[in-house]
Amino acid sequence: MKLSAHNVIRVCFLLLFLTPVIAVAKNNSLFSEAECIDAIEYLLPDSDQIVDELELLEQQFTVYTAADLKPDTYYWFKLVLATDKLDETNYFIHFNDFFAEIYSVQFGADSVILRDYGGSQVPLKSRTHMGFFKDKVLLKKSDKLQTEIFLKVIRRGHYTYRFPNVNVIGESEYQSLKTNTDNTQSFFAGMIAILCLFNVVLFVLTREKIYLFYFIYAIVGSFYFFFYYDYIEHFLLPENPYGNRIFFFSHTLSQSLYFLFLFFAVRSQDIGKMRRLIFRYAVVITSVTIGAILFSLVDFGSAVTISDIMSVINGMTIFLLFASLIRKVSVTVKIILVGSLFLALGGASAIIANFFSHSITHIFMYQIGFCFELILFTLAINFTHYTERLERIRKQLDLARLQTEKLEKDRELEDLNKAIDKQNRELTYKAIVISQKESMQKNIIKQLTNLNEQDRIQKSSLQELISNLKANTNNNHWNEFESHFTSVHPLFYSSLNERYPNLTVGEYKLCSFLKMNLTSKEIALITGNSQQSVDVARSRLRKKMGLENHENINSIIAGIKSN
Structure with missing residues (x-):
């Protein structure tokens, strides 16, 4: 089978795209899964899980071998870490918000017991540590050969599960990550605020719906990142973890808003059938997203799965729209489609990277794509779209100029008609005068003719006078009228x-x-x-x-x- 030049280019582009994504995923140094962990042990499910802290050291823990665990059930686990592989004094152990509740116990020197409490469904003020990873607990490096920590965990849901990979991050690295993330998200929030304010002002001035949908799309899409980095919980819902996690679905809801935004963006394009298809697709995914949000109140895990599947389908749809419309639409819509491609590539990068190594930093790829998309959307609808509006205004001005010229010609024609009417009235007056003269002359001729029949008047002189009057009557007056009429x-x-x-x-x-x-x-x-x-x-x-x-x-x- 022969490969065409276009296929070779596509394969090269795919390799260039995947290579850095995989490299970033594999070389992520912020998380070390199982590198420093010597053993993971747990109390068997049929054991009594209600254990006093002081009795933990006396309990018989069994090596965990990927056994299925029941949801809504507490389990005690013991993690044994190699002390010589721990370079810092303090570490955080977390599971990427996997556990609804996690309670840790660590026995330190001089019988000191260290306790931490966290979990994805634990209110902010009840958790020992705020910030990323709600199910994180503190681990202190021991002065012994091995460092042990006991974890009491529970996962809510309807399906059995297995104990996940353990993520271990040094406290200094965590603080550095948090500082960098706070700075990045502050910049992101500022950019979103400026872009949204700009488009709100334009909507108020122009009343064009495309600006309103841009604003709504940008706000709803941003909610997902603020949720992911726990800012919504911190500032809005510190006491309501169940309400907070509803914002997880904002990224799927924003995708339906994107298709509505695209529907308005292509309203002037000659793609009526495709435009109707975009609208119907937007309605369908909006309905599915609302259904997933309602279903999350019953089964959050399944709702998340539905949302993830919809995200993949939406990403594929964006690629298909790009391929089918890029040559049929105006420059404005082309820029919008390129922005959509950036978002889809960013989302795909994050998903691919998480296949190799799950990390909170991978979401930056998706966020970068979202930022590029919003910037290109702004350029499209506020500059290219503005240029197209100027072109429409220019055409309207040309039409107004032609109408003005027509009005001026109509006015000139009206003035000419008035002048002609005036001259016609003058001609009518002249014609009436001529008629009266002729009538009078005819009467004189008639009277002179009667006199001519009488013998007392010199007939020769009288006949000459009659002839002159007749000649004058037949020609002179009407010649004068025709001269005026012809002028x-x-x-x-x-x-x-x-x-x-x-x-x-x-x-x-x-x-x-x-x-x-x-x-x-x-x-x-x-x-x-x-x-x-x-x-x-x-x-x-x-x-x-x-x-x-x-x-x-x-x-x-x-x-x-x-x-």
């Missing part, structure tokens, strides 16, 4: 002749009156004809123009180009 509508007659070349002079005159939007009554007044004659002329003009019954002759003539 207002310079292209009308040529456009009219282009479309209807067979019109008579009278029909041209009627068209000019219709262009001025005059009624039949007004035209009759101007021409001196009856309104009925004008209507007949309009009807003939319609037929000559070939108009249908539903077509309006005024609208047709008004639409003829005139300017």
